[in-house]
Amino acid sequence: MNKSINLSRRRFFAKTGAGLLVGAGLPSWLQAMEGMSEMPKRAPNKASPNFHPDVEIDLLTKPSTISILPGQPTQVLQYVAKLIKGPANTVTEIPGSYLGPILRFEKGQKIRINLRSELNEPTITHWHGLHVPALMDGHPLYAIDKVQVFVYEFEMLNRASMSIYHPHPHNMTASQVYHGLAGAILVTDPEEQRLGLPNGEYEIPLVIQDRRFDDNNQLVYASHMRDRMMGFYGDRILINGRPDFNLDVASRAYRFRILNGSTARIYKLAWDDNSPITVIGTEGGLLESPVHKPYVMLAPGERLDVWADFSGRNVGSQLVLRSRSFSGVLPKMATRMHQMALPVGSDYPLLTVKVTRQVSDSPALPNSLSTYHHYQISDTVNPNNPVPIAISEGPMSMLLNGRPYAYNDVLPSERIPVNTIQLMEIFHAHGGSGGHGDDKSKEQGEGMQHGNDKPQAEGHKMGGMGMMGGEGMAGMGTMMSMAHPIHLHGQSFQILSRSIGAAESEDYATVKDGFIEGGFKDTVLVMPGERVKIIKPFQDFKGLFMYHCHNLEHEDMGMGMMRDFSVE
Numbered sequence: 001m002n003k004s005i006n007l008s009r010r011r012f013f014a015k016t017g018a019g020l021l022v023g024a025g026l027p028s029w030l031q032a033m034e035g036m037s038e039m040p041k042r043a044p045n046k047a048s049p050n051f052h053p054d055v056e057i058d059l060l061t062k063p064s065t066i067s068i069l070p071g072q073p074t075q076v077l078q079y080v081a082k083l084i085k086g087p088a089n090t091v092t093e094i095p096g097s098y099l100g101p102i103l104r105f106e107k108g109q110k111i112r113i114n115l116r117s118e119l120n121e122p123t124i125t126h127w128h129g130l131h132v133p134a135l136m137d138g139h140p141l142y143a144i145d146k147v148q149v150f151v152y153e154f155e156m157l158n159r160a161s162m163s164i165y166h167p168h169p170h171n172m173t174a175s176q177v178y179h180g181l182a183g184a185i186l187v188t189d190p191e192e193q194r195l196g197l198p199n200g201e202y203e204i205p206l207v208i209q210d211r212r213f214d215d216n217n218q219l220v221y222a223s224h225m226r227d228r229m230m231g232f233y234g235d236r237i238l239i240n241g242r243p244d245f246n247l248d249v250a251s252r253a254y255r256f257r258i259l260n261g262s263t264a265r266i267y268k269l270a271w272d273d274n275s276p277i278t279v280i281g282t283e284g285g286l287l288e289s290p291v292h293k294p295y296v297m298l299a300p301g302e303r304l305d306v307w308a309d310f311s312g313r314n315v316g317s318q319l320v321l322r323s324r325s326f327s328g329v330l331p332k333m334a335t336r337m338h339q340m341a342l343p344v345g346s347d348y349p350l351l352t353v354k355v356t357r358q359v360s361d362s363p364a365l366p367n368s369l370s371t372y373h374h375y376q377i378s379d380t381v382n383p384n385n386p387v388p389i390a391i392s393e394g395p396m397s398m399l400l401n402g403r404p405y406a407y408n409d410v411l412p413s414e415r416i417p418v419n420t421i422q423l424m425e426i427f428h429a430h431g432g433s434g435g436h437g438d439d440k441s442k443e444q445g446e447g448m449q450h451g452n453d454k455p456q457a458e459g460h461k462m463g464g465m466g467m468m469g470g471e472g473m474a475g476m477g478t479m480m481s482m483a484h485p486i487h488l489h490g491q492s493f494q495i496l497s498r499s500i501g502a503a504e505s506e507d508y509a510t511v512k513d514g515f516i517e518g519g520f521k522d523t524v525l526v527m528p529g530e531r532v533k534i535i536k537p538f539q540d541f542k543g544l545f546m547y548h549c550h551n552l553e554h555e556d557m558g559m560g561m562m563r564d565f566s567v568e
């Protein structure tokens, strides 16, 4: 087993209530998870002499300090980029931010990125949203140690869209992202350029994160069992790495490229004057035409392309982007037990826009943005047999398809023939809506029973005995059930349908008008009791492509909501 991973897990367990379990002997399911987290090591990829890049970047990941709050500077981890070759606008620093620089690429560019680590623990960078070969995807298998260099070489196949770069080492993603390692990628293409959307100073990336600081301005991270179970929640909102974010604008239209870079917090974006939010794109790029929403949900890993028009507003006027109130995304049991400083689903401000300049000219919102194929069931190779992504939730582990992450532990349903388009279904295997129990989930349940089936079975038994009191197994599902932003690596997908059980419909009503359905996505928020059918292409590249919960505390820290698809 990789020693540093093992140590960091031990340290984590020692810091939390789970530390007690070590003394008592680990329960067998946890032992299984410990043993199964072993990840073989691969030599870092080197530059290929046959690859002739249009763009080359040196990307360094290192410990750093930066002033965030008044007083003492904050220790962070940071990406630093240096452009070696390519257009000058490829790398744009965000002044005063721990976030990595904005990386701008064009469709069709050949890109080389030399990632060098100065971290004291393994790391590897994943290009969340980009369609790249498995070797270039930042799989934890390729994690590098201090002073090692991993060379990425790929062609930009994505259409115009916003993606993210962030670390993806096994069990350390959440902590590295939390401490600062993340940045935005903006890809452009001729279809987007023809639209004449606001650009330059009128196109503003907005990365929303929540953080917690101690009295010395240092970042405080997960230390309690509930942080693993529910995800970690800060008590301060940072935009682009800055607290109390104000944006001075001219009285004209802007393009806001919004990314939820929080590890767990879900937002319900709305303007404080109740004017609609105009969405022109999602993770996979532009929609066919703009949609106007009273509010928009944004879960970790999701992005939004927003048209924000301040024309007609007077100099001195202000508009606040808020997160409005909603319910149902956290386990009812946990919210009953624990009061948060900045409760998830409460109403709070995110950023303030101030009109400081009058201008006479503003671009008009195009009626038509983009054309693309809408996937039909008939496009898929498995119209009657969707690939399952079953979410199971217990107090000690949350799993996908009944199993924690393990390298080379691919279920039959996780083997995907290359160059196919697949129907997939994400659902809660336990609890939540009982009304939809079809043969599919039963089959999946049985599928989990062969091989190492202990994690789920015993995890649930423990919960039933220890934490549930009189509510027992039956109440357990709904009490533990929470929302999960499920992210699939590789190509973007389209949402075919969403359905919700009657028991959850009241909570669902507080979020349902905020989902954008029409476009390409790579992360989808799955509410308790919800079933989401998606259609996803697996084209061009064979190899391991991960799927996982983008609640990063669920993805690692022992919760185990991460698996591989093997495209073969």
Ligand SMILES: [Cu+2]
Pocket: 398, 483, 484, 485, 549, 550, 551, 554, 555, 561
């Ligand atoms: Cu999750």
